[in-house]
Amino acid sequence: MTQKHYSKWVILSAVVIGSIMGPIDGSVVNIAMPEFTKIFHTNITTVSWVSMTYLLVVSSLMMTFGRLGDMLGYKKLYQYGLLTFSISSAILSLSVNIYMLIIMRAFQAVGAAMLMSMSSAIITSVFPPNERGRALGINAMSISIGLAIGPTLGGLLLKYLGWRSIFYINVPIGIIGYIWAHIVVPDNKGVAEKFDPYGSISFFAFLASLLLFISEGGTWGWSSLTSIVALVTSIASLIIFINVENKVEFPMFDFSLLKIRSFTFGNISTLLNFMAQNTMTFLTPFLLQHLGFTTEKAGIIMTSFPLVMFVVAPLSGILADRYGAQILSTIGALISATALFLMATLTEKSTMFAIMARLALFGIGNAIFQTPNNSAVMGSAPKNRLGVASAFLATMRNVGMVMGIAVGSAIFTNRLKVYQALKFSSNAAFMIAIKEAYITAGIFSLICAFTSLVRNNVKLIQGKD
Numbered sequence: 001m002t003q004k005h006y007s008k009w010v011i012l013s014a015v016v017i018g019s020i021m022g023p024i025d026g027s028v029v030n031i032a033m034p035e036f037t038k039i040f041h042t043n044i045t046t047v048s049w050v051s052m053t054y055l056l057v058v059s060s061l062m063m064t065f066g067r068l069g070d071m072l073g074y075k076k077l078y079q080y081g082l083l084t085f086s087i088s089s090a091i092l093s094l095s096v097n098i099y100m101l102i103i104m105r106a107f108q109a110v111g112a113a114m115l116m117s118m119s120s121a122i123i124t125s126v127f128p129p130n131e132r133g134r135a136l137g138i139n140a141m142s143i144s145i146g147l148a149i150g151p152t153l154g155g156l157l158l159k160y161l162g163w164r165s166i167f168y169i170n171v172p173i174g175i176i177g178y179i180w181a182h183i184v185v186p187d188n189k190g191v192a193e194k195f196d197p198y199g200s201i202s203f204f205a206f207l208a209s210l211l212l213f214i215s216e217g218g219t220w221g222w223s224s225l226t227s228i229v230a231l232v233t234s235i236a237s238l239i240i241f242i243n244v245e246n247k248v249e250f251p252m253f254d255f256s257l258l259k260i261r262s263f264t265f266g267n268i269s270t271l272l273n274f275m276a277q278n279t280m281t282f283l284t285p286f287l288l289q290h291l292g293f294t295t296e297k298a299g300i301i302m303t304s305f306p307l308v309m310f311v312v313a314p315l316s317g318i319l320a321d322r323y324g325a326q327i328l329s330t331i332g333a334l335i336s337a338t339a340l341f342l343m344a345t346l347t348e349k350s351t352m353f354a355i356m357a358r359l360a361l362f363g364i365g366n367a368i369f370q371t372p373n374n375s376a377v378m379g380s381a382p383k384n385r386l387g388v389a390s391a392f393l394a395t396m397r398n399v400g401m402v403m404g405i406a407v408g409s410a411i412f413t414n415r416l417k418v419y420q421a422l423k424f425s426s427n428a429a430f431m432i433a434i435k436e437a438y439i440t441a442g443i444f445s446l447i448c449a450f451t452s453l454v455r456n457n458v459k460l461i462q463g464k465d
Helices: 008-039 044-072 074-092 098-126 129-160 170-184 197-220 225-245 255-259 261-290 295-323 326-343 352-379 383-421 426-453
Strands: none
Touching: 008 044, 008 074, 008 098, 008 129, 008 170, 044 074, 044 098, 044 197, 044 383, 074 098, 074 170, 074 383, 098 129, 098 352, 098 383, 129 295, 129 352, 197 225, 197 383, 255 261, 255 383, 261 295, 261 326, 261 352, 261 383, 261 426, 295 326, 295 352, 326 352, 326 426, 352 383, 352 426, 383 426
8 A cells, every 4th residue: 555645844743743852851851850869869970870871872873773764764763763762761750760760761862863863864855955944944943942841841740740750751742753753754765785783883882982981081080091991992993983884885874975065064063063052051050050040040041042043943944945054054153153252251240131142142043053054964965875964963963962061061160170279269260260161162163154164055956866
């Protein structure tokens, strides 16, 4: 029986369900972290692995699932992702100790990696080039909605239904998403190629150990044995991965993609953009706490960033379809840099409105950058490599997130110690240290503007073989 053909916008609605699940879940879990320390009678360091494990597994597996998507079909892997995410969420709600919670978060991350690696591939495969930017913009809008409502939803669930509810709420959403995707998303034939297990394992080992080194090196000590082992493992795994990929007939990652200027510089820009973004989003709550804002007010202030992205991202997508990514992404990165440099001008007397205005400006810049950039990256990839291209782009996002948090916290912590040693007052030391971290993030955005500018602006018609 042949499958009924649905409107591409109906197909997009199925992708949006998967796209919104991850951001909601991630932000809700972050809100619940203090609660987990009390419930499971443990410390912050142990509880941090609830998020760290998830991030490590998601980041390290997306390339593998991108390749499998190209081979098995994007719809099939996307549905597997919804099922895995839903089932693991149900089991997470039954956790009896912190270790079960951490282990099951790893399984949940497997499902999230499938969803994240397939979403852009499905959109790019069903939308023509002149509408792709708008579709990716709407998908980005759904992610912003998830980030915006997550903290409020998490607070309400924790208060009225308890911590288990933050996980079992994923189950009905995932089931609805699975059924809807089964009905409306078209099947696509995968490529008849063999899977590359050695490339997949070596890439997982490379990225997992690298991210572990970046995120935990400061805690362990950069010259400690654990950090050195993680770094050496990462380097050795990368060498093995490159060696394997150059020898096998059907490699996991097609290195010829890196010869495509728009693909390469678009991904570098993504990495830099998320480094800047996550330096800001990680440090700003600490600034708000230092300035004396309540948790509720801090949540409202932080929401101004994703809310503005929610509005601007679809408009940015429409402009991307008309004008291409080069100029738009460059302008977006420059606006983001301006917002970060303005964040560095905040004082202890800054008002709630002054902070929200800067975060809103950053949201405008991010939205103008991300949608055209994503459209250009996906549009430059050959049709039979959309899964790998989508996964590589998502991997750059996640690596940028980890690096942004690591670099931002390292700069802030180290500079704070310097100013405290110089006998600055605690308030002055804090404000100067966090300003320097914001300036660093602004520099990341300036470099991002440069890498966006040097790409080509040829409107590549997706569909090459």
